[in-house]
Amino acid sequence: MIGRFVWTALLVAAMVTPVFALDAPDESAMEESAEAGARGRGPAGRGRVQHHAQRHLPPVDLDVKDEPADEGGAVRLTWKPCPKAGAATGEKFVIYRATRSDAGHWPFEKVGEFPLTDHLTESKNGKVYRYVDEGLSDEDAYYYRVAAVRGDLWAYAFKMMGTTPAVDFGPVSSIRQVIAYGDRAAIRNGLPADPPTEVSAADKPNDAGEAIIVTWTPSKHADQVPGLTYRIYRSEKPEGPFDAAGSVSADKNSYMDSTHKGGEGKTWYYVVAATNLEGTKFAVSDASNGAAAKTQIINWEQWNYFLFAVVLSVFIVYFIQHIKSGKKLFVRKIAGMEAVDEAIGRATEMGKPIMFVPGIMDMNDVQTVAAVAILGRVARTVAEYDTRLMCPTSKSLVMTTGRETVKEAFLSAGRPDAYNDDIVTYLTDEQFGYVAGVNGMMVRDKPATILYLGAFYAESLIMAETGNSIGAIQIAGTAQPAQLPFFIAACDYTLIGEELFAASAYLSHDPKQLGSLKGQDIGKLLGMLGIIFGATLATVAELSGAGWAQTALNWVSALFTVSAG
Amino acid sequence: MLVRRTIPLLITFVVGAVLILSKLFPVTSSLGEEFSIFFDIIAVFAFILGGGNLVKIHGNKIYRRVPGWGYSLVCLIGFFATLSIGMFKTGTGLAGVERWAAPPTYSGGHFNGIYEYIFKPLAATMFALLAFYVASASYRAFRAKNLEATVLLVAAFIILLGRTFIGTWISFWAGPESGYTLPDLAEWIMNYPNLAGQRAIMIGIALGIVSTSLKIILGIDRGYMGTDAE
Numbered sequence: 127m128i129g130r131f132v133w134t135a136l137l138v139a140a141m142v143t144p145v146f147a148l149d150a151p152d153e154s155a156m157e158e159s160a161e162a163g164a165r166g167r168g169p170a171g172r173g174r175v176q177h178h179a180q181r182h183l184p185p186v187d188l189d190v191k192d193e194p195a196d197e198g199g200a201v202r203l204t205w206k207p208c209p210k211a212g213a214a215t216g217e218k219f220v221i222y223r224a225t226r227s228d229a230g231h232w233p234f235e236k237v238g239e240f241p242l243t244d245h246l247t248e249s250k251n252g253k254v255y256r257y258v259d260e261g262l263s264d265e266d267a268y269y270y271r272v273a274a275v276r277g278d279l280w281a282y283a284f285k286m287m288g289t290t291p292a293v294d295f296g297p298v299s300s301i302r303q304v305i306a307y308g309d310r311a312a313i314r315n316g317l318p319a320d321p322p323t324e325v326s327a328a329d330k331p332n333d334a335g336e337a338i339i340v341t342w343t344p345s346k347h348a349d350q351v352p353g354l355t356y357r358i359y360r361s362e363k364p365e366g367p368f369d370a371a372g373s374v375s376a377d378k379n380s381y382m383d384s385t386h387k388g389g390e391g392k393t394w395y396y397v398v399a400a401t402n403l404e405g406t407k408f409a410v411s412d413a414s415n416g417a418a419a420k421t422q423i424i425n426w427e428q429w430n431y432f433l434f435a436v437v438l439s440v441f442i443v444y445f446i447q448h449i450k451s452g453k454k455l456f457v458r459k460i461a462g463m464e465a466v467d468e469a470i471g472r473a474t475e476m477g478k479p480i481m482f483v484p485g486i487m488d489m490n491d492v493q494t495v496a497a498v499a500i501l502g503r504v505a506r507t508v509a510e511y512d513t514r515l516m517c518p519t520s521k522s523l524v525m526t527t528g529r530e531t532v533k534e535a536f537l538s539a540g541r542p543d544a545y546n547d548d549i550v551t552y553l554t555d556e557q558f559g560y561v562a563g564v565n566g567m568m569v570r571d572k573p574a575t576i577l578y579l580g581a582f583y584a585e586s587l588i589m590a591e592t593g594n595s596i597g598a599i600q601i602a603g604t605a606q607p608a609q610l611p612f613f614i615a616a617c618d619y620t621l622i623g624e625e626l627f628a629a630s631a632y633l634s635h636d637p638k639q640l641g642s643l644k645g646q647d648i649g650k651l652l653g654m655l656g657i658i659f660g661a662t663l664a665t666v667a668e669l670s671g672a673g674w675a676q677t678a679l680n681w682v683s684a685l686f687t688v689s690a691g
Numbered sequence: 692m693l694v695r696r697t698i699p700l701l702i703t704f705v706v707g708a709v710l711i712l713s714k715l716f717p718v719t720s721s722l723g724e725e726f727s728i729f730f731d732i733i734a735v736f737a738f739i740l741g742g743g744n745l746v747k748i749h750g751n752k753i754y755r756r757v758p759g760w761g762y763s764l765v766c767l768i769g770f771f772a773t774l775s776i777g778m779f780k781t782g783t784g785l786a787g788v789e790r791w792a793a794p795p796t797y798s799g800g801h802f803n804g805i806y807e808y809i810f811k812p813l814a815a816t817m818f819a820l821l822a823f824y825v826a827s828a829s830y831r832a833f834r835a836k837n838l839e840a841t842v843l844l845v846a847a848f849i850i851l852l853g854r855t856f857i858g859t860w861i862s863f864w865a866g867p868e869s870g871y872t873l874p875d876l877a878e879w880i881m882n883y884p885n886l887a888g889q890r891a892i893m894i895g896i897a898l899g900i901v902s903t904s905l906k907i908i909l910g911i912d913r914g915y916m917g918t919d920a921e
Contacts, residue, residue: 334717421718428714435711438901446911490730492900499912522741523734551748552741556810558817570759584821591824605896607889615832616824623892627899630912638911646902653894 185272203257222271318350321409322398327417335421337384344379345400353403364395364413386419393418430685442645449637462601462619463632469599470507473574479514481573485580488521493605497580499630505535517550520560525552561585565592578602582609590616700910707908777802853877
């Protein structure tokens, strides 16, 4: 046990030693290291500490802000000595600064050096060093390192602004400090556009307290700034400091801040800045009113969904009861489904297999669910006819569901002995790999009947034409409108859209399912009436200008409007 | 019966009802994402079954030397080669923990090479076949056998020509501003008769989806379970 512990300790020591044994790099090495640091900065990107030559510990909590209440051109650095007790913190501090060059790297240069006793202030938070770097340009972004140096050894804290677009704007201050300290004019830098006005924040309605919507009046003279962008910043206090929340293009005047999940009830204030394409010039608005994201109990945007679901359910239940009471319902013949029995019989007579292709989507697609339901009906007939069934699938879950379905169908047909797992097989998830596999099976086994039922994309015609070339009877059905013409052109029968969903009920001859078909028809009737009523109202409103017609039209429009929420 | 019928129906009803209500009550709106995570977890296990099925089917073909067993051999070699190269991340130049932590698609790895230089050309080849199949299917579909087929033929003729430069050339009989050039007519057919037809189909599909979903949630349609037995 002790031996294992010693070995582990040695191993850890061996891994750690190279890091701690580095000598202080020269200036060129620092530049290279800075680039690496810049590339590797994290999402927050607020600051990082480098540990080269780490025989003593670096400064901590380095923060870089615009010097407040000035006319620009100055940046304030603050940091603390390493708090570790007894740590050798160095003999002096050296300040390095870089601007982003055109070549995309950050060559650091030394801008200041002082002993540990200078620039030191004591506060309730302990020792804090403050250093003001002056004579800067308001056009550039600056990055800093503060190194604690002892002899030829050094360790430094490295400060970059975030990785968001906020990185490059203004002097290193970024807009948050500028706004915080009230010298917005200093950073305006002659942007020809005025700041956005009337910035307003409000809770997004009908959600779970996740978003706040910010709106504003666009900047005047925005057209004079090519590539003008609005950047949105937020803070918990109206005076700031503000953090970047997002940006939108010049043609927008609203922004939805959707990052409040879990932070419900907290009040936020927003400012909107108009910026130029490079993000170096800003015109910043006043702070908005405070707004908090709140959870609503009911999403009223979805009321029409709910109404339709209830109405449709009522009709479906009514017709199920109606047909159960022994009354007859007329159900239109679906030619494709009428042909299923005939096609299976043909395959039986020819001694050839039947192929069922359930599309390329997974079980979370309702078309695949409908296809698997039809597969169950087809499998039952196949079992009764004692014909061979092939069902290549493109998703593993469809394969497992299909197997259970076919097994149950064979069982209910009284032919469990005829079932084997090789009826439903998995080929590949890849779309065109699946096509190649299915086409290969068609050409080799020459099925007499092929059914394509489910969700299909570009592979539809490749498969259907191959099936056509081997002389199979083909029955297709999909709810992909773009693929319907291909199936109509290449197949003998095609179930168009809703017929795919009706097919399972149609094949089952089950009163309950036929009742649901009738309920579906009532839904269509309501849709048609709505279209006719809405078109009439729109015509009347347009021709007469009557207010009541417009109001009624708005109601009908709201009833049929599909909300993304 | 309880395990094979009642419990699946109960799960279907509860999940379906909760997801419908989650659209109405914002506090439950994240349940859709939660359930899709469950779906992904189940799909991962099913994927192992799928891979196992592939190996079993093709292994059997090779073992029995059925006609065309050579293709099965190529399939299995490809399957295991890609799997092992992806798992061991060969060619990435990484070692130790980094190697195991890197994604299989790590730049420069052999897996990437297989994807870029074998898989993508093969998939593109299959996709390219579509051009020839469109031609052969169109040839059959556009025969003017009856009135409907003739209307289809004329509409297709206008759209095909209207979307090529030839459509503009041969529209000399109508001025470019007249709105009656072949490109204009093609645009009109796509925006009005075609769009109206598509919307009618889409409304039917939407209602079909609602009806199918209700049937499945309420346990009326049990076809996906293989039988309608109570």
